[in-house]
Amino acid sequence: MPDMVFHGHMWQNHSLTLAKTHFAIRVSAAEEHRRFFMRELTGLTVENVRRDFPSLQREWNGQELRYFDGPGGTQVPDQVISAVSGYYQTSNSNIHGMFITSRETDEILEGARLAMSDFLNAPGPETISLGANMTTLNYSLSHALARKFKKGDEILITALDHEANRGPWLSIQDSGMVVREVPVTGSGVLDYEALERMINSRTRLVAVGWASNALGTVNDIGLIRRLSREAGAWLLVDAVHYAPHFPIDVQKEDIDFLLCSAYKFYGPHVGILYSRPGLLDELEPDRLKTQDQSSPYRIETGTLNHAAIAGVEAAVNYLAEFGRGDGRKDRLADAMSRIGSYEHSVGSHLYRGLAACPKVSLFGPPMPDNPGARTPTMAFRLEGFSPEEVCRNLGEEGYLLWDGDFYAARIIELLGLSGRGGVVRAGVSLYTRKEEAAGLLDCLDRMNR
Numbered sequence: 001m002p003d004m005v006f007h008g009h010m011w012q013n014h015s016l017t018l019a020k021t022h023f024a025i026r027v028s029a030a031e032e033h034r035r036f037f038m039r040e041l042t043g044l045t046v047e048n049v050r051r052d053f054p055s056l057q058r059e060w061n062g063q064e065l066r067y068f069d070g071p072g073g074t075q076v077p078d079q080v081i082s083a084v085s086g087y088y089q090t091s092n093s094n095i096h097g098m099f100i101t102s103r104e105t106d107e108i109l110e111g112a113r114l115a116m117s118d119f120l121n122a123p124g125p126e127t128i129s130l131g132a133n134m135t136t137l138n139y140s141l142s143h144a145l146a147r148k149f150k151k152g153d154e155i156l157i158t159a160l161d162h163e164a165n166r167g168p169w170l171s172i173q174d175s176g177m178v179v180r181e182v183p184v185t186g187s188g189v190l191d192y193e194a195l196e197r198m199i200n201s202r203t204r205l206v207a208v209g210w211a212s213n214a215l216g217t218v219n220d221i222g223l224i225r226r227l228s229r230e231a232g233a234w235l236l237v238d239a240v241h242y243a244p245h246f247p248i249d250v251q252k253e254d255i256d257f258l259l260c261s262a263y264k265f266y267g268p269h270v271g272i273l274y275s276r277p278g279l280l281d282e283l284e285p286d287r288l289k290t291q292d293q294s295s296p297y298r299i300e301t302g303t304l305n306h307a308a309i310a311g312v313e314a315a316v317n318y319l320a321e322f323g324r325g326d327g328r329k330d331r332l333a334d335a336m337s338r339i340g341s342y343e344h345s346v347g348s349h350l351y352r353g354l355a356a357c358p359k360v361s362l363f364g365p366p367m368p369d370n371p372g373a374r375t376p377t378m379a380f381r382l383e384g385f386s387p388e389e390v391c392r393n394l395g396e397e398g399y400l401l402w403d404g405d406f407y408a409a410r411i412i413e414l415l416g417l418s419g420r421g422g423v424v425r426a427g428v429s430l431y432t433r434k435e436e437a438a439g440l441l442d443c444l445d446r447m448n449r
């Protein structure tokens with residue numbers, strides 16, 4: 001079987017050939033087989049996947065590290081690392097110049113928009129804006145909407161959301177906007193009856209997370225879209241915690257604005273904003289008069305992190321390798337379903353183990369039978385220990401978990417845990433082995449005795 005040739009913005013140390021402004025990479029037939037036919041995401045193939053991630057190979061104190069910190073930021077595969085370092089090796093430049101490295105930089109930025117458009121099933125790359133992170137883009141949007149909305153207009157936020165989707169909206173109350181908070185039920189699910197009562201003809205925007213980065217709750221975006229549409233309000237979705245786990249289709253869900261962050265789905269630290277075609281042109285974001293005033297550039301400020309953006313396309317291409325289909329969009333949709341199913345199987349194992357532990361209190365909704373209704377992110381406390389102590393003890397054993405509120409401060413406050421160190425958070429990623437979940441449960445069991 002002959003070697004396969006792939007074109008794209010990919011860099012590797014071997015067999016590198018330059019074709020126009022693109023790079024071609026030769027991989028062996030065996031490598032091709034591994035990439036496209038072995039990635040069924042069973043426990044066995046996860047061992048293959050793990051080889052792509054250099055950080056998973058490192059040892060500390062003579063032991064492997066077990067990464068349960070994905071909701072705070074996932075590890076990065078070789079393909080992404082090569083794209084970022086390759087950019088500095090070959091194309092480092094500013095944009096819009098009449099020379100090769102600048103033209104390559106332009107292509108890399110447009111390549112990332114196209115990749116993200118495929119990832120979100122957006123109508124096209126002109127709907128994708130890039131920024132430092134989700135928080136910065138959301139602040140820019142909130143300033144722009146403050147200029148558009150009138151005094152007395154209402155914005156709905158939720159008690160479940162990360163501060164990055166609350167703070168920017170709370171900050172524009174000074175301009176006369178009324179910001180109202182949708183409450184959460186005892187099981188960590190949005191109170192949809194309250195939302196239905198709160199939404200009205202003055203509501204201009206509903207800003208809601210798709211999934212809670214603290215409790216793993218997945219919100220009913222279909223219902224929220226229907227209610228916001230009936231009220232004539234825009235829907236802004238924070239998909240930062242949802243995007244690593246499930247396929248996204250902004251057109252099917254009829255979303256106006258959606259934000260996510262590449263470092264949560266195996267890419268670098270870059271924020272991404274999707275805006276429904278035409279919407280950004282209606283707004284007046286903070287921007288220089290010298291900058292491109294058209295969408296999607298209209299909300300971007302200054303020089304972007306080009307090297308990191310090179311890694312965004314590589315991360316999307318990496319994820320697409322897990323799926324089958326005719327083009328990248330189809331492969332991504334299939335891939336994200338497979339990843340969601342695999343993570344669900346490991347997450348369910350972990351959830352059941354934690355639930356069976358008498359001294360563990362679990363927060364958030366129960367783990368459903370099917371993936372999609374909850375992310376594989378667990379929040380818990382262990383009786384007799386603060387979350388910080390649990391994480392320190394686990395850390396000594398090579399288990400990496402976060403403690404605290406993870407900036408989902410409001411829900412942690414409502415749970416009465418703000419002054420008590422919050423919760424311990426265990427997140428499952430596409431590279432998490434079932435054995436690691438079992439090992440984590442064993443460690444907790446030993447602490448319990």
Ligand SMILES: Cc1ncc(COP(=O)(O)O)c(C=O)c1O
Binds near residue numbers: 133162240
């Ligand atoms: C659900 C959610 N929203 C928003 C953010 C903020 O993203 P960024 O760090 O890109 O500003 C995070 C980060 O943890 C998050 O988990």
